Amino acid sequence: MTPQEMKAELKSLGALVEGRLATVFGDGATPVRLTESMEYSLMAGGKRLRPVLCLAWAELVGASAGAVLDFACAIECIHTYSLIHDDLPAMDDDDLRRGKPSNHKQFDEATAILAGDGLLTEAFTLASGLALSPDRVLKAIFHLSTAAGPRGMVGGQVLDMGLTGKSASLPQLRQMHAMKTGALIESSCVTGCILGGGTGGDLALASEYGRAVGLAFQVTDDILDVVGDTAALGKPAGSDEAQGKSTYPALLGIEKSRELARQSVDQALAALAGFDHPRADFLRAVAEYILDRTH
Amino acid sequence: MTPQEMKAELKSLGALVEGRLATVFGDGATPVRLTESMEYSLMAGGKRLRPVLCLAWAELVGASAGAVLDFACAIECIHTYSLIHDDLPAMDDDDLRRGKPSNHKQFDEATAILAGDGLLTEAFTLASGLALSPDRVLKAIFHLSTAAGPRGMVGGQVLDMGLTGKSASLPQLRQMHAMKTGALIESSCVTGCILGGGTGGDLALASEYGRAVGLAFQVTDDILDVVGDTAALGKPAGSDEAQGKSTYPALLGIEKSRELARQSVDQALAALAGFDHPRADFLRAVAEYILDRTH
Numbered sequence: 136m137t138p139q140e141m142k143a144e145l146k147s148l149g150a151l152v153e154g155r156l157a158t159v160f161g162d163g164a165t166p167v168r169l170t171e172s173m174e175y176s177l178m179a180g181g182k183r184l185r186p187v188l189c190l191a192w193a194e195l196v197g198a199s200a201g202a203v204l205d206f207a208c209a210i211e212c213i214h215t216y217s218l219i220h221d222d223l224p225a226m227d228d229d230d231l232r233r234g235k236p237s238n239h240k241q242f243d244e245a246t247a248i249l250a251g252d253g254l255l256t257e258a259f260t261l262a263s264g265l266a267l268s269p270d271r272v273l274k275a276i277f278h279l280s281t282a283a284g285p286r287g288m289v290g291g292q293v294l295d296m297g298l299t300g301k302s303a304s305l306p307q308l309r310q311m312h313a314m315k316t317g318a319l320i321e322s323s324c325v326t327g328c329i330l331g332g333g334t335g336g337d338l339a340l341a342s343e344y345g346r347a348v349g350l351a352f353q354v355t356d357d358i359l360d361v362v363g364d365t366a367a368l369g370k371p372a373g374s375d376e377a378q379g380k381s382t383y384p385a386l387l388g389i390e391k392s393r394e395l396a397r398q399s400v401d402q403a404l405a406a407l408a409g410f411d412h413p414r415a416d417f418l419r420a421v422a423e424y425i426l427d428r429t430h
Numbered sequence: 431m432t433p434q435e436m437k438a439e440l441k442s443l444g445a446l447v448e449g450r451l452a453t454v455f456g457d458g459a460t461p462v463r464l465t466e467s468m469e470y471s472l473m474a475g476g477k478r479l480r481p482v483l484c485l486a487w488a489e490l491v492g493a494s495a496g497a498v499l500d501f502a503c504a505i506e507c508i509h510t511y512s513l514i515h516d517d518l519p520a521m522d523d524d525d526l527r528r529g530k531p532s533n534h535k536q537f538d539e540a541t542a543i544l545a546g547d548g549l550l551t552e553a554f555t556l557a558s559g560l561a562l563s564p565d566r567v568l569k570a571i572f573h574l575s576t577a578a579g580p581r582g583m584v585g586g587q588v589l590d591m592g593l594t595g596k597s598a599s600l601p602q603l604r605q606m607h608a609m610k611t612g613a614l615i616e617s618s619c620v621t622g623c624i625l626g627g628g629t630g631g632d633l634a635l636a637s638e639y640g641r642a643v644g645l646a647f648q649v650t651d652d653i654l655d656v657v658g659d660t661a662a663l664g665k666p667a668g669s670d671e672a673q674g675k676s677t678y679p680a681l682l683g684i685e686k687s688r689e690l691a692r693q694s695v696d697q698a699l700a701a702l703a704g705f706d707h708p709r710a711d712f713l714r715a716v717a718e719y720i721l722d723r724t725h
Contacts, residue, residue, distance in 0.1 A: 165580040169588040173580065220547060225539035244520035245591055248543065249584055252515060252550065256579030259554050263572040269564035276571065277558040284551030285460040285468065289544055293464040296540055 136413075138427065141420035148190050149183035151200060155208050159257065172242045172250035173257075177215050179233055185323040186211045188348075188421070192327030192341050195414040196334075198267075203330045205265050206275060209258035210323050213283050216254035217319075219247050221292070255283075267330055275326040282322035291315025295380070303381035312353045313346070320352065321345030344406040344418065351399035351425045357382040358392050359428060400426045431708075433722065436715035443485050444478035446495060450503050454552065467537045467545035468552075472510050474528055480618040481506045483643075483716070487622030487636050490709040491629075493562075498625045500560050501570060504553035505618050508578050511549040512614075514542050516587070550578075562625055570621040577617035586610025590675070598676035607648045608641070615647065616640030639701040639713065646694035646720045652677040653687050654723060695721045 136144075156177055160170045186207035193203040200207075222229040222237035223244065230240050239247035262279065265272045281287060291314030298311060324345035328337050361384045383392040403422040407415050431439075451472055455465045481502035488498040495502075517524040517532035518539065525535050534542035557574065560567045576582060586609030593606060619640035623632050656679045678687040698717040702710050 160580065164585075166585050166588045166592070168592065169580055169585055216547075220543055223540075223543065225543060245518075246588070248515055248518065248520060249588055252511075252546075253580035253584040255547065255550055256575050256584060259571060259575035260579055263568050263575060269568045273558050273564045273568055276554060280551050280554035280558060284555055285455065285464055285548035289548040289551060290459075290461050290464055293461045293541070293544055297461070297463065 136416040136420045138420065138424060141417060141424060144417050145182065145184075145187060145421070148187045148200065151190070151204065152183045152186045152207055152211060153178070155204050156211060159208065159212075159261065165253070168242070168246060169249060169253055172238060172246045173254055175241055176219050176232075176238050176250065177212065177254065179235060181233070183211060184352075184421075185214050185320060188320065188323040188345070188418075189327035189330075191414050191418055191421075192324045192333075193331035195410060195412055195418065196328055196331035196337050198331035202267055203265070203327060205261045206272075206326060206330055207323075209261040210279065210319070210326070212254040212258040212261065213279070213288075214319060216251040216258075217283075217288060217292075219251040219254070223247060226292075226296075265330070268332075271330050271332065275329045278329065279322050279326050282318040287314050287318030287322075288316075291318065298381055300379040301381075303386075305386055308381050308383065308386060309350075312350070316353055317346055317349035320349035324348075340406045340409070344403045344422075347399045347403035347406065348422055348425065351396045351403065351422065354383045354392055354396040354399065355425055355428050357384055358389060358396070360384075361389065396426055431711040431715045433715065433719060436712060436719060439712050440477060440479075440482060440716070443482045443495065446485070446499065447478045447481045447502055447506060448473070450499050451506060454503065454507075454556065460548070463537070463541060464544060464548055467533060467541045468549050470536055471514050471527075471533050471545065472507065472549065474530060476528070478506060479647075479716075480509050480615060483615065483618040483640070483713075484622035484625075486709050486713055486716075487619045487628075488626035490705060490707055490713065491623055491626035491632050493626035497562055498560070498622060500556045501567075501574075501621060501625055502618075504556040505574065505614070505621070507549040507553040507556065508574070508583075509614060511546040511553075512578075512583060512587075514546040514549070518542060521587075521591075560625070566625050566627065570624045573624065574617050574621050577613040582609050582613030582617075583611075586613065593676055595674040596676075598681070600681050603676050603678065603681060604645075607645070611648055612641055612644035615644035619643075635701045635704070639698045639717075642694045642698035642701065643717055643720065646691045646698065646717065649678045649687050649691040649694065650720055650723050652679055653684060653691070655679075656684065691721055 160174060189207040189210055190200045190203060194200055218232060219238045221227050222232055223239055229237050231237060238250055242250070259276065259280070262276050263272065283289070291311055294311040295315055298307060303311070321342055322345070324341040325338055328341035333341065360382065383395065387395065400422045404419055407419055455469060484502040484505055485495045485498060489495055513527060514533045516522050517527055518534055524532050526532060533545055537545070554571065557571050558567065578584070586606055589606040590610055593602060598606070616637055617640070619636040620633055623636035628636065655677065678690065682690065695717045699714055702714055
């Protein structure tokens with residue numbers, strides 16, 4: 136699969152996700168201001184990487200994208216809530232997100248806190264409403280909530296706060312990222328695989344692919360922050376270092392960071408080696424694409 | 431059942447809940463500061479009314495308390511997160527909660543936001559880990575997340591913010607409370623009933639009981655705020671009015687508010703009329719107890 140074909144496929148699956156996200160609060164059962172605030176961030180674009188990974192892994196092991204779409208949307212709700220809360224004045228205090236005012240700037244702080252809370256909770260309504268084998272859905276919810284919660288993303292955010300302004304060691308940096316961003320990316324792959332009916336072996340490979348892609352993604356983000364490809368990240372070059380955050384290039388240098396990203400992508404490709412399926416080609420191309428962003 | 435017997439039973443079921451809550455983060459998989467912050471609020475006492483209602487309704491229709499304990503604890507995690515976020519400076523800006531510094535005062539604002547996020551997410555790990563029929567568990571998770579989310583508690587909090595400083599109408603006040611506090615109390619009863627294997631008829635009665643008890647609880651809270659029984663609420667008398675919040679006594683007067691509370695309790699008792707079971711006696715005594723707080 137060429138990068139162009141992959142991008143077209145990514146766009147098409149992303150559009151499927153966005154189409155469903157746009158209807159989630161369409162029943163009029165939520166207060167207008169809350170709906171506006173949640174949809175402001177939910178519909179603000181982005182590549183929808185996490186839900187697309189969920190859909191692709193589900194299809195790879197035999198499900199249809201439509202059957203797991205609401206679960207994929209649940210993952211995007213969780214990702215979006217985490218961005219809203221991360222931007223709050225008490226956290227990263229970011230006024231901008233993807234070139235637009237962050238949620239608390241567009242609305243107000245209380246509304247932004249509640250929009251985040253609302254999206255996080257709604258994720259589990261979407262997930263538990265899935266019309267698939269209850270066994271699989273329950274197992275996927277358990278995996279997702281563990282990855283997003285105190286043992287995963289939320290815990291990683293606390294570790295990140297603890298490291299800010301200090302020089303972290305490489306193991307500390309890796310553990311923090313594995314929890315803060317890696318866990319949700321991994322869970323996107325694993326839950327797709329669970330919902331699609333993957334075997335225990337499939338789940339282990341989905342986990343390996345997801346962890347490797349998550350690490351590659353973080354390392355290349357750090358590299359882009361240094362080399363200053365602002366368009367790719369939507370934030371000013373050097374902003375992480377300016378905020379006193381440790382990065383892979385700061386710890387390893389640019390070249391060794393590039394090597395680490397390359398190794399991670401190779402690991403992701405290795406996890407897919409046994410799959411002969413169009414979705415495996417797509418997932419391989421996604422992994423390569425992450426790396427290509429730094430060239 | 432005498433009020434004394436009911437209180438002993440409430441204490442005993444509450445102790446069961448607290449015993450389990452104390453072990454939730456005992457696996458060492460969560461960062462120390464986050465664990466401390468979550469447990470600071472989770473173990474701060476309270477009557478554990480919501481999880482106890484869940485346990486009692488499950489037992490009433492035939493399950494054991496032990497089988498649904500983790501789900502009951504999930505409900506208490508959600509209730510606790512809502513208190514932490516409500517107290518934040520951008521929300522009610524409360525420095526004290528049950529006579530102790532509120533979470534953001536004891537720790538800091540970022541940690542309090544994340545402790546709330548962590549408890550909310552952990553609730554769904556606890557709920558989805560339940561070793562009961564996956565069908566029932568999934569249905570209960572759907573009910574709970576709907577009640578706690580933008581269509582319920584979170585939406586009610588947004589409505590409350592919109593009403594602060596304005597004079598609300600009675601229908602506005604009732605809708606706001608039905609979402610902000612009523613939905614989670616109702617869901618505690620209904621999810622217990624779902625998990626216990628209740629029939630469709632049982633679920634309707636659990637819902638009716640829960641909604642009536644939730645309303646009675648809110649009205650008597652408002653009355654206590656006016657008549658100044660500070661010990662019962664753990665906050666200064668008149669604090670709701672001082673914050674510019676509409677109350678039932680302000681809209682209806684004390685006597686009509688007492689009548690409304692009495693009617694609600696009668697409705698709760700009517701929902702239980704068909705049950706001949708020790709747990710029905712307990713649930714009747716709980717409903718009566720809510721009312722007795724105002725005398």
